[in-house]
Amino acid sequence: MFLIPQVEVQETEEKGKGIFATDIIEGGTLISDYLGKVVHSDESTDLYDDDVVFDMWYSDKVDICPDPDKPGMHTANTSCEPNCGMGAIGRRTTMFALRKIFPGEELTYEYFLGEQDEDCEAGTDNCFCESPFCRGTMYSNPMHYDAWDEHVEKMVKGESEDPPVPYGEQLPPLDKYPESVEDDEIYNIFGYREEEPHKCDMESFKSVKELRKLIRETGRTLKFSDIGIIVEGVIFGGHVIYKYIR
Template identity: 35%
Template sequence: MEVYLTPDKGWGVRAMAFIPRGTFIVEYAGEVIDDKECSRRAEDAKARNEPHFYMMEMAPGLIIDARSKGNLARLLNSSCDPNCETQKWHDAGNSEVRVGIFSLRDVLPGEELTYDYQFQHFGLAAAAGAYRCKCGAPNCRGTMDTQPERTRDFGRRVDVWWPAERRYYRGTVTAYSSAQQRHTVKYDDGDVGRVYLRAEKYRWVDDHGHVVGDTHEPEAGAVAAGRGGAAGKTRGGGG
């Protein structure tokens, strides 16, 4: 593989030899952090108008940050018509989850190596709306995100009802995971929880603390499935 400067996407990585379909390309390596630290770093990056990101969700609540400690994988660009994909597996030696990049099809020498971020980065894609896709593929979405919930709710203020304490706790949505269908909420008291909002009573609020719209009641099917993030829990119990 070779690192090179692309015409309009910054640095990229291209193949130096023929790569057959299904070949392991490289492991996505970096520093493993939790939801709370991911939220803090994501907010810092947004405040700095950081043009690049290097975070990828490896498991619920665990994110790989490749900014300071990473390898070639962090330089692969996104594409809506990629020639690679990410796969996760458990290391037989220590049972740790690892993320690798594999070729989806045969790749020719000189061809750029790409995969569809789908905003697995930032776990849930904290700043998806700020990153426009420039892959140039005929089917390009124009954005790196395939899930509107990620950008629609990111940064919104929300009151989540905690039945055990019979009160609302206010926080900010910092991420959304389509796989888990959960929002990551950073509460004003510093707690961080992964909340399945469909099973919760909650309400959106504006920057001035005024309630926006109606209060959302728990959906019967969601509650029956027992997937709530706050129901029956007490503060400090996690999400």
């Protein structure tokens, strides 16, 4: 279920459906909740064709299974250079803007898939994100995935594994959602390379936190003319991705 009006589902050329911004979305904005039928995890994949699986982990007992024909977060594609993050409210999965998003941009998030399923047909798990940093697969870097796993464990600590409504019923929306989600260094963050870089002075170069904040607020890559570099993003582990401009 979309929580803001400035998004719509469109057909893409290679990746099936996708979610696109119709207007500016500010960094941190909570965009969608992952709603669907509450299903026992042993039975969830039976609901879908083999090549389209939309079940989302809720606990080791429960999956949330959306209707593929309805609009929602399940129609978002993955990217190795995403502009959205997969967040959590308790055990609910949500999607929020990692940075300011510009009109016309496709909204993507990293799926954080762990180990590859051996039965998986070759090619079905390819990534088509076209980022220069594309891994070519939907699976996450193993070190990043392990850190994500720990992150999720912390987020759901103390939350019941049982479904909040009986099996077979729809997970209801919350009465109230937070408007904004705080930044977290577990997410890779990149400026939008189609927009002009944001001009920065060296004062802003003092910490990874400051770089992330500037990318989140402006949505852009960061230009440091004094040292001749453009910061394109900050990835997990505090690694700064930059290129020389002279």
